[in-house]
Amino acid sequence: MPPLTQRFPLAGDLGLLVLRIALGVVMIAHGAQKLFAFTLAGTTESFEAMGMPLASVTAPLAIAIELLGGAAILLGAAAPVAGGLIAAQMLVATALVHMPYGVFVADGGWELTALLGASALAVALVGAGRFSLDAVIAARRTPAAAAA
Numbered sequence: 324m325p326p327l328t329q330r331f332p333l334a335g336d337l338g339l340l341v342l343r344i345a346l347g348v349v350m351i352a353h354g355a356q357k358l359f360a361f362t363l364a365g366t367t368e369s370f371e372a373m374g375m376p377l378a379s380v381t382a383p384l385a386i387a388i389e390l391l392g393g394a395a396i397l398l399g400a401a402a403p404v405a406g407g408l409i410a411a412q413m414l415v416a417t418a419l420v421h422m423p424y425g426v427f428v429a430d431g432g433w434e435l436t437a438l439l440g441a442s443a444l445a446v447a448l449v450g451a452g453r454f455s456l457d458a459v460i461a462a463r464r465t466p467a468a469a470a471a
Contacts, residue, residue: 337452339449343446344397346443350392350393363382363386373419373420374420385412392412396409399454399455399458406443406448413443414440417440421436
C-alpha cells in the first residue's frame with residue numbers, strides 16, 4: 324500500500340502539525356511547572372539534588388528551552404534550532420538523570436525524555452511543515468511570492 328502522503332499530499336504536513344502541537348504544549352507545561360510551581364530556586368535545588376552539573380546555570384537554561392523552545396515548536400518558528408535544543412536537553416536529562424531508573428516514567432525512567440527528545444529531533448531534521456511560521460517566512464522570501 325502506498326504511503327498516505329501519495330494519496331493525500333497534506334498528510335505529512337498535518338502529521339507534523341499534530342506532532343508540533345503535542346510537543347510544544349508538553350514542553351511549555353514542563354517549563355511553566357519548573358518556573359511557576361517549583362520556582363527557579365526550587366528547580367535549581369532539585370537539579371543539584373539530582374547531580375546535574377552547574378545547576379544554577381542548567382536550571383534556568385532548561386526552563387528557557389522548555390518555555391521558549393516549546394513555544395517555537397508550537398508555532399513552527401525556527402523549528403530546526405528549537406527542535407535541536409529540546410532534543411539536546413532531553414538527551415542530557417535521559418543520560419544524567421533518568422537512565423538508571425529503567426524505561427518507565429512512573430519509576431523515574433527515561434520513556435518521557437526519550438519520546439520528547441525523539442519528537443524534537445524529528446522536527447529539527449524534517450522541519451515544521453507547511454502549517455508553520457517557518458513556511459510563511461520562507462514563502463515571503465521566495466521571488467515568486469515577492470512578485471505576486
